[in-house]
Every structure is written in C-alpha cells, then in structure tokens.
Amino acid sequence: MSTLKCAATAAISVQFLPRLGIAKLESWSSVGIAFLVLFAINWIAVAAFNIFIYPHYFSPYRHLPGPKGGHWFFGQFPLFFKQKYPWSIYVDWVREFPGVPVIRYLTIANNEVLVPLTPEGMKECLMVKCYEFKKTEQWLRMVLDFAGWGIVTFSGAAHRASRRMLSKPFSLSNIRKLEPIFNQKALELCDVMAKTADTTGVIDAIELMAKTTLDIMGLAALGRELSHLQSATSSGKDKAASAYAGDKKEDNYDFHDAYQCIVSPSMTGKILLFASGYLNVRWLPLQANREFKRATAFLNGTLLSLIRQRTAEVHGAMRAGTHEVKDSRDILTFIAEESLPGSGGAAEGITEDEFVGNLLQIMVAGHETSATVLTWSAYIFATDHAIQDRVRAEINALLATTPNPTYADLETLHYTDNLLKEVNRVFSPAAVTYREAAQDLTFQGIPLRKGTVLDVIPAVTHMDPQIWGKSVDDFDPSRWDADRLTATQADPYVFAGFSNGPRICLGKTFAWLEMKLVLVQMVPRFRFLKVEKPFEIESPGLATRPSEMMLRIEKIE
Ligand code: HEM
Known part of the structure; x- marks a missing residue:
C-alpha cells in the first residue's frame, strides 16, 4: 500500500x-x-x-512496557538466536515484567510485536476474540508454499467450515476406534527398540518417535501403511541415509524424507524458510530450494492421486448404493464420504487444493508434535529414574488386571497423565504461535490497529513464577494432582500447550490417546538408562525439538 x-x-x-x-x-x-x-x-x-x-x-504502542535497547535495525531479533529453547526469551520477559498484561518488542526493521503475558490475555486472544485475529501474513507466506490452504491456514468462515467438516473424524467416539492402529504402531516401535537394545543399545528417540507418529498418521489420516518404522534402525548407515534424503533416488524417496526436508531442513533451508515470509526466495537456484520443491511436489502429488482414487471409489459406491460405512475409517475416507455432490455433506464443494491442504496440514500438525512429547518423555525417563520407575509401576499395575486397556482404563493412569502434562508444560512442542489483528479492535484495554502482530507463547503461562511459585523450573509431574493445583494454576488458559478456544488443537484427544498407548507398550518393556550424547534444540524454531536424542536403553526381561 x-x-x-x-x-x-x-x-x-x-x-x-x-x-x-x-x-x-x-x-x-x-x-x-x-x-x-x-x-x-x-x-x-x-x-x-x-x-x-x-x-x-x-507508535501508539511505544509506551507499552517491554525490553529496551536492542539493535538499531533488528531490535530484539538477535536475542532469538542466543536462547536455549525457542521460547526462552519470552520466559525471561515474563519474569522481567511480572503482572504486565502485554509487552512490546521490536523485530526486523523495527517492526513492533506485542506479547500477551497473562492467562487473561491468552483468553481474550484465543477465545473471546478468536475470529478478530488471524494467522500472520508473514507466517502464511512461509507455510502456504508447502501446506496450502486448509484448517490451519484458514481464518473466519472458511476456518469454521473446516472445523465442521472435520468434527466427525476427530470426535471422541471415532478416536477411540483408532486404538488398534496406535497399539500396532507402538508394538512395531518396541520391535525396533528391541533389535537396537540387542546391538548398539542406543536409540535416536526423536527419529524413532517421528517415524512412529508419521506411520500412525499414514493409517489414521490416509488409510495407508507408510512403513517407515519397519525400515528404521539406529545404525549409522540408515541415519546417514535419512539425513541426506535430498540425494535419494526417486524409487526410495518417501513421505518421511519429504517431511524431514520441510520440518527439519538444512541451515540454508531454514534461512530460506524464514526469508520466504518476507520475500519470494523460492526461485533462487539453490540446492535447498530444489530439495524443498521436490518435497512439496512429492507430498502434493502423492496426496492428490490418493484423494482422486479414494473419492472415485467412495462416490462410485455411494451412487451405486453399495458403499459400506465402516465403523472405523480414516480421515480421507470421511471427507470423501462427506463430499458427494448433492448429498448436503459437510465437505460438499471442497476443492482438490483444499482437500490436499487439509490432509497435509493434519499430518504435519499431528506428526512432529506428538513425537516431540514422546521424545522429551523418554529424555525425562533417562535423566530421572524415579519418575521412570513410577510411570512403569503405574502401567504395570494396570496391565496386571487389564492386559488390553480401553480408553476408559487409560484414564485411570493419573501419574502418566501428569507426566504428559508436565512434559507439555516444560517442553511445549508448539513453541510459538502467531496472530495478527484482522481488524481494528481493543485488546486488554489497548486499541489495536489492523495488522498488529501478537506472539502467543504457551511457555509464558507455563513458566511464570507468579503462577507456579518457586518450583516453576522443576520438572514435577505431581504438581498436576487435583488436590495440589491452586485456582490460578487450574485456570484453563494457563495450560496453553494445545492452544484454546475455537482454534484449540483439533487432535488433542487423538494425541493424548496415541501418546499414552505408546508409553503403555514401551515403558514396561524398556529401561531408559542415560542420555548418550549432548544434544541441541532447534532454536529459533516453531517447535521445542531436539535435533537428535541419543538414549541408551536396555530390555526388561
Ligand atoms: C502433543 C501433541 C500436540 C500438540 C502439543 C499440539 C498443539 C497444537 C497447537 C498449540 C495448536 C494451535 C496452533 C495455532 O493456533 O496456531 C494446534 C492446532 C492443530 N492441531 Fe495440534 N497438537 C498436537 C497434536 C495434534 C495431532 C495428533 C493432530 C492430528 C491428528 C493435530 C491437529 C491439529 C490441527 C488440525 C490444528 C489446527 C486447528 C485449528 O486451527 O482449528 N494436533 N495443535
């Protein structure tokens, strides 16, 4: 303009x-x-x-509290490269400005960014005024390149329609039917771990968990076996192969390679991804861009041909009156059923691009996040054996009476539940989410202009000493015991790991059941002994993700 x-x-x-x-x-x-x-x-x-x-x-925001000084052009942006976790700087700020509802910091070209620091601010942004905000233009430019339009990128009416369309496959009754898939993949994970325990004894937890959750997403979202786990070992040869997926030949290039290229690219890839939020850099003749294009073309092409094939089958059978609505079915089949022209279904009129976008976004949203929580859980086991023993004792006690626990049985695993909550609190996988005012509005009493950017950071309430007291930095699953939680801690806007309001994580129940079942299968079979190698956390980044997590394990005979 x-x-x-x-x-x-x-x-x-x-x-x-x-x-x-x-x-x-x-x-x-x-x-x-x-x-x-x-x-x-x-x-x-x-x-x-x-x-x-x-x-x-x-600027009307110039009097808001916030960090002072900073670079003359980049403001506080350089600090993001010096932090341990992708959210550490925000935790420093919530501690520096206790009780302040909103702070302002400056980023590239001294652009202003506001950060809500209280549960009330989170509630106003995510719940009360959810649709007065949208995803930021810069974030959209980064993400649309590979994930297109779908539930995660839509705002307003289009977002509401996507939520409606996906409500059936993500309903509790349908998620419970996915239990056999979660169990099957958890057992395959245990097979791979058992082989590794017999050989090197060291697993890369993040790699194995990512393959497990991607295989789960393959079956749950596409009804298709992706079989990454079956080929997984922690041998140096395989690791080297997966790290250089960009060089792989067409016949063995697969979903995992394409995903890794997008969610965990090389340093040049990361710089290009970030720059693509501001400028069109995808035309630059660089290897990282070639790999990115190959990955997006592979993912889009594979999904599109699956969608065309399944839709033709389902619509053909529905028209002929022979379609059998199975009790448990994948998300692709659900959407295909709902998209039959003239049926009045929730997905009627969906375009192929939206169909691909939704499936791709569900897979991206549901794959790395759960894998990250499982990886940090394994890390906690390896570094705190008392917690590990307590989780194992609770699971073994359940399995002794109920060898095939149902969803309701898993609900009784209180300590395991608390462990997962605490991992989400301390290592929140969705490290940063972004919002932009879609119109002029008032936020926390401050008049916001359309286009104002907000960083919405779960760690801000998760790691605030005003909420959690002196033990805020301790890893303590028992803090989630109902009789220990204070009214402030129990505020639903304090636990922000899955976000809140109309855009709350669609896969929360899915993730919870999936993660619990993996723990139920894995923890009784393996002891996590120690962290074998120091590791780095990808920062800055969108997820609290270690680049590798080498853990020494042993089988429990
Ligand atoms: C521990 C695991 C998970 C965590 C911590 C997590 C966290 C989140 C967060 C914070 C958001 C909000 C993002 C934003 O508003 O910018 C979100 C959205 C979403 N998540 Fe998850 N997620 C997890 C697992 C899953 C799984 C397993 C699935 C699918 C199977 C999934 C599907 C989605 C979808 C589709 C959205 C977009 C919802 C919308 O915009 O309406 N997530 N998730």
Whole structure:
C-alpha cells in the first residue's frame, strides 16, 4: 500500500518539476527517469520514517512496557538466536515484567510485536476474540508454499467450515476406534527398540518417535501403511541415509524424507524458510530450494492421486448404493464420504487444493508434535529414574488386571497423565504461535490497529513464577494432582500447550490417546538408562525439538 502511495505521490510531483524550474522534462524518457527518482526518494523516506522514527516517537504502542535497547535495525531479533529453547526469551520477559498484561518488542526493521503475558490475555486472544485475529501474513507466506490452504491456514468462515467438516473424524467416539492402529504402531516401535537394545543399545528417540507418529498418521489420516518404522534402525548407515534424503533416488524417496526436508531442513533451508515470509526466495537456484520443491511436489502429488482414487471409489459406491460405512475409517475416507455432490455433506464443494491442504496440514500438525512429547518423555525417563520407575509401576499395575486397556482404563493412569502434562508444560512442542489483528479492535484495554502482530507463547503461562511459585523450573509431574493445583494454576488458559478456544488443537484427544498407548507398550518393556550424547534444540524454531536424542536403553526381561 505504501508502495502505491509512493508511486502516486511521485506521479503527482513529476508534474511540478518543470513549473518549479527543477527539471525541464522534454521527453518521455526524462519523465520516466524523474518519476523513478522521485519514487525512490519517497520510498526511502517512508521506509526510514517507519523504521527509525515511527516505532520510537509516534507508535501508539511505544509506551507499552517491554525490553529496551536492542539493535538499531533488528531490535530484539538477535536475542532469538542466543536462547536455549525457542521460547526462552519470552520466559525471561515474563519474569522481567511480572503482572504486565502485554509487552512490546521490536523485530526486523523495527517492526513492533506485542506479547500477551497473562492467562487473561491468552483468553481474550484465543477465545473471546478468536475470529478478530488471524494467522500472520508473514507466517502464511512461509507455510502456504508447502501446506496450502486448509484448517490451519484458514481464518473466519472458511476456518469454521473446516472445523465442521472435520468434527466427525476427530470426535471422541471415532478416536477411540483408532486404538488398534496406535497399539500396532507402538508394538512395531518396541520391535525396533528391541533389535537396537540387542546391538548398539542406543536409540535416536526423536527419529524413532517421528517415524512412529508419521506411520500412525499414514493409517489414521490416509488409510495407508507408510512403513517407515519397519525400515528404521539406529545404525549409522540408515541415519546417514535419512539425513541426506535430498540425494535419494526417486524409487526410495518417501513421505518421511519429504517431511524431514520441510520440518527439519538444512541451515540454508531454514534461512530460506524464514526469508520466504518476507520475500519470494523460492526461485533462487539453490540446492535447498530444489530439495524443498521436490518435497512439496512429492507430498502434493502423492496426496492428490490418493484423494482422486479414494473419492472415485467412495462416490462410485455411494451412487451405486453399495458403499459400506465402516465403523472405523480414516480421515480421507470421511471427507470423501462427506463430499458427494448433492448429498448436503459437510465437505460438499471442497476443492482438490483444499482437500490436499487439509490432509497435509493434519499430518504435519499431528506428526512432529506428538513425537516431540514422546521424545522429551523418554529424555525425562533417562535423566530421572524415579519418575521412570513410577510411570512403569503405574502401567504395570494396570496391565496386571487389564492386559488390553480401553480408553476408559487409560484414564485411570493419573501419574502418566501428569507426566504428559508436565512434559507439555516444560517442553511445549508448539513453541510459538502467531496472530495478527484482522481488524481494528481493543485488546486488554489497548486499541489495536489492523495488522498488529501478537506472539502467543504457551511457555509464558507455563513458566511464570507468579503462577507456579518457586518450583516453576522443576520438572514435577505431581504438581498436576487435583488436590495440589491452586485456582490460578487450574485456570484453563494457563495450560496453553494445545492452544484454546475455537482454534484449540483439533487432535488433542487423538494425541493424548496415541501418546499414552505408546508409553503403555514401551515403558514396561524398556529401561531408559542415560542420555548418550549432548544434544541441541532447534532454536529459533516453531517447535521445542531436539535435533537428535541419543538414549541408551536396555530390555526388561
Ligand atoms: C502433543 C501433541 C500436540 C500438540 C502439543 C499440539 C498443539 C497444537 C497447537 C498449540 C495448536 C494451535 C496452533 C495455532 O493456533 O496456531 C494446534 C492446532 C492443530 N492441531 Fe495440534 N497438537 C498436537 C497434536 C495434534 C495431532 C495428533 C493432530 C492430528 C491428528 C493435530 C491437529 C491439529 C490441527 C488440525 C490444528 C489446527 C486447528 C485449528 O486451527 O482449528 N494436533 N495443535
């Protein structure tokens, strides 16, 4: 918009140059050059004003509390590269500004970002005014390149329609029917771990958990066996192969390779992903871009052909009256059933792009997040054997009376439940989520202009000493015991790991059952002895994800 205004101002100003005796402009080329020069001067002046003057002297947010100083152009942005977890800087701020509802910090080009620091702020943004906010333009530019339009990227009415369409497959009654899938994949994981325990004794937990949850997503979302676990070992040869998936030949390039390329790219890939939020960088002739395009083309192409095939089968059978609605079915089949033209189904009229976008987004949202929680749980077992023993004792006690526990039986695993909550509190996998005011509005009493960006950070309430007291930094699953939780701690907007409100994680129940069943199968069979190697956490990043997690394990005979 400001570019257009600069162009308009330049066009008007050009006419005054001859009258003011500044230039004669006797030919079209001299008019063109004068226009370009004036446009450049305008543009630079506006940019300089926006970057160096507006945020410090004119912005209505300039009096909000927040970190001071910072880089003259990048503001507090460089601090994000110095933090241990992708959210550590926000936790420093919540401690530096206790009780402050909203702070402001400056990022690239001194752009202003607001951060709500209290459960009340979280509630107003995620629940009360959910649809007055949307995902940020910059985040959308990054994500749309590979995930397209779907439930995660939509806002407003389109988002509501996607939620309606997906409510059946994500209902509790349907999730409970997925139990055999979760168990089957958890047992395959145990087979791989058993083989490793007999050989090197060291697993890369993040790699194994990611393969397990991706295989689960394959069956639950697509009704298709992706079989990554079966090929998984922790041998150096396989690890090297998966790390350089970009070089893989067409015939053995698969979902896992494509996913890894997108969710865990090389350093150049990360820089390009970030830059793509601001500029179109995907045309640059770089290896990381070639790998990115290959991965997105693979994922989109594979999903599209599956969708076409399944939709044709389902619609054909529905029209012929032979379609058998199975008790348990995958999300792709659900959507295909709901999209039969003329049926009035919740997915009627869905475009192929939206169909692909929704499936892809569900798989991305549901794959790494659960894998990360399982990985951090295994890390806690390896570093705190008392917690590990207590979880095992609780699970073994249940299995002794109920060898095939149902959803209701799993609900009685209180300590395991608390463990998962505490992992989500301390290592919240969705480290940062972003919102942008979709219109002018009031937020926490502050008038917000359309386009104002908010960072919504679960760790802000998860790690606030004002809420959790002196033990805030301790890992203590028992803090979630109902009789220990204070009213403030029990506030539903304090536990923000799955977000809240109309955009609360659609897969929360799915994830909870999946993670519990993996623990129920794995913990009685294996002891986690120690962390074999120091590891790094990918930061800055969107997830609290270790780049690797090498753990020494042994079988329990
Ligand atoms: C421990 C595991 C998980 C965590 C911590 C988690 C966390 C989250 C969070 C924080 C959001 C909100 C993001 C935002 O608003 O920007 C979200 C949204 C979402 N999650 Fe999850 N998630 C998990 C597992 C899953 C699983 C297993 C699935 C699917 C099978 C899933 C599907 C989704 C979808 C579709 C959305 C978008 C919802 C919407 O915008 O309406 N998630 N998740």
